[in-house]
Amino acid sequence: MTAETQLPQATGSCCSPGGACHDGADATTGGVTAVYRVTGMTCGHCEGAVAEELSGIEGVSSVKAVASTGQVTVVSEAPLPEEAVRAAVDEAGYAFAGRA
Template sequence: MTTTTYRVTGMTCGHCVNSVSSEISGIDGVRDVTVDLGSGQVTVTSEAPLDPAAVRAAVDEAGYELVDA
């Protein structure tokens, strides 16, 4: 298992958290997504390292922006 933390901007409420969690959970291999609304931190546990482009596309689909580390 691999755990990676990303920073997402634009989230302001529980609906935002649910949207981001739902989209990232749809990526193959993702086992868990935890979102901290206050900090914008999104922690993803997956079977293997994820393609950053896939994570960015999922966050974009949810309507938010992935901040480059």
């Protein structure tokens, strides 16, 4: 199960099949993609809680949380301050374990 909060996106890429350029910029959205590790997620409800909190950070355009891997992919207009990500994950009730 995965939870995803996302705005409509174009498809295709200038750099790779996944759309992530070499510097972390996302060619399909014009944003920056970052993958974080979050511990404690066990189900779809957990994924949704984490995605909801991270979506509330200014500039975030999409969030995909996957409980089975503990990975959360965030696309934003600009790089996010780690402390903002940590605080959002904490507010959701889970533990931020850094970048993946």
